[in-house]
Amino acid sequence: MSDTSRETKLNVAFVRLADTLTADFDVVDLLHTLVQECVDVLDTQAGGLMLSDAAGKLQLVASTSERADFVEIMQLNAGAGPCVDCFTTGKAVVVADVDASEAWPEFRTAALQQGFHSVYSTPMKLRGEIIGTMNLFRTSRGELNRADAEVAQALADVATIGILQERIIRESSIVTEQLQRALDSRILIEQAKGVLSQTANLDMHDAFTALRAYARSNQLTLRSVAERVIDRSLQINAGRLTGNSQRA
Amino acid sequence: MMGKSARAGAARPASQARRPNGEDLYSPFVDFLPVTGVSISVIGETGRQSTICASDPIAARLEELQFDLGEGPHWTAMHTGQPALVEDVTEGEHPEWPIFGAxxxxxxxxxxxxxxxxxxxxTIGVVDLYRSTPGPLKPGAVATAxxxxGWVAGPAARYAIQSAGAEIPAEMQIxxxxxxxxxxxxxxxxxxxxTNATDAFFRLRAHAYSSGQTLHDVAHQVVTRQLDFRDLKE
Structure with missing residues (x-):
């Protein structure tokens, strides 16, 4: 990618993120935007963002695909893969050739099956504490160049700040609270995807797209839409929404 | 920051996450809230609730009484999914729980x-807090509680599964x-x-338990549309 076109895309990415940060924004939505922008701007094809829960286990909070096979890769990655190594050491982990990596056999098999040949994991740090990791996947071999790696880190830093700003800081426990809230939002979203999948006969990826499209077009948070879908006070007209749905 | 245990939890890498003990689960409540004691209970595989930890004998006794009598603020929180706050148990009538109230x-x-x-x-369980003297929880304390x-819900559920001596398949350990x-x-x-989400979740668990499968196996069958709960007999 030429420098100019990347710079333009990068500006667009930061503007989109800034848009997400205004008013009553939803942290899952922000992280989803972030990982999508990263993949669009950088030479990568898929991405997933993991946050640490109360037990120090990594949970997938946002990804470019909600399909089961990609989610599975990320879960294996959190168990034994570059993602958990990045989280443990607090340093970026570069896997230039997944096929040649021997440390994580299950992750390697799953990643190769999905056509991913290189991976880049970068930490999300807040005041020296590692709160999660951003993971970018490529279908080609090789390392991310230094400029792209710096962009990835800058975008990950924006997401970290976003988690802090979701609500006004009122207590020192804010970081842990926000992490907790993001993880709990993610569970609500999964439950709401199930409701929508059953009522509108959608797969889980399209169910997520429909939830997000509804939230965006009505200027609601993903979390509040999920809550209303689960308590059945909101019926989403999925026929209309599937027409708009984009495969991320 | 919420507390030492939460900080350590956030910084600790997943591969080294150790199994929490009961004290890890209840101590943030007594450390960060103006309460005397706490007990935590979760609903087990068979649908029965059990106390997984209590900070002192009074906390344990309060839980036991509410379980035996089937009434009290514990059950209000369980059934409504909302906090049940009783700032003075000695004052006024408590029509929702007359026997426990006495x-x-x-x-x-x-x-x-x-x-x-x-x-x-x-709602997978309840944390019951008590204070030896009457008085309200301030809004900030309610938010912290x-x-x-929310922070303790996942580890508590995991702790309950592990305490029950159940073998956890490798794929579930993540x-x-x-x-x-x-x-x-x-x-x-x-x-x-x-039905509602809580009931649906415990139906899933009950079916897994009675059919000798893991919760995840049953969930997978539902998501892939191999299993529909409308086809199951009660």
Whole structure:
């Protein structure tokens, strides 16, 4: 990618993120935007963002695909893969050739099956504490160049700040609270995807797209839409929404 | 920051996450809230509730009484999914729990605060807080208690599964109660049975238990549409 076109895309990415940060924004939505922008701007094809829960286990909070096979890769990655190594050491982990990596056999098999040949994991740090990791996947071999790696880190830093700003800081426990809230939002979203999948006969990826499209077009948070879908006070007209749905 | 245990938890890498003990689970509540004691209970595989930890004998006794009598703020929080706050148990009538209301006066407790343990829209258990003297929880403390309840819900559910001596398959060890398909299946089953999220989740668990499968296996069958709870006999 030429420098100019990347710079333009990068500006667009930061503007989109800034848009997400205004008013009553939803942290899952922000992280989803972030990982999508990263993949669009950088030479990568898929991405997933993991946050640490109360037990120090990594949970997938946002990804470019909600399909089961990609989610599975990320879960294996959190168990034994570059993602958990990045989280443990607090340093970026570069896997230039997944096929040649021997440390994580299950992750390697799953990643190769999905056509991913290189991976880049970068930490999300807040005041020296590692709160999660951003993971970018490529279908080609090789390392991310230094400029792209710096962009990835800058975008990950924006997401970290976003988690802090979701609500006004009122207590020192804010970081842990926000992490907790993001993880709990993610569970609500999964439950709401199930409701929508059953009522509108959608797969889980399209169910997520429909939830997000509804939230965006009505200027609601993903979390509040999920809550209303689960308590059945909101019926989403999925026929209309599937027409708009984009495969991320 | 919420506390030492939470900080350590956030910084600790997943591969080295150790199994929490009961004290890890309840100590943030007594450390960060103006309460005397706490007990935490979760619903087990068979649908029965059990106390997984209590900070002192009075906290344990309060839980036991509410379980035996089937009434009290614990049950209000469990059934409504909302906190049940009783700032003075000695004052006024408590029509929702007359027997417990009389019994609790003999224990020497001033205030009771019950918070649901949330897993998305599912309530998986309750944390019961008590104070020896009457008095309200301030809004900030209520917010902190809610946040702590959310924080403890996952580890508490995991702790309950592990304490029960159940063998946990390797695929479940990543995050037994947090696999996405479990939450997705909860949403599907609540539509299939026209019920709420908590009931749907425990129907999933009960079916897994009675058929000798893991929760994740059953959830997978639901999500892949091999299993529909409308086809199951009661």
């Amino acid at each position: 019994a609790v006066l003999r224990i020497g407790v001033g205030a009771l605060f019950a918070f649901p343990l949330p897993m998305g829209a599912v 809610r946040s702590l309840a 995050a037994p109660e947090l696999r996405r398909e479990v939450h997705q299946a909860t949403g599907m089953v609540l539509v299939q049975l026209d």
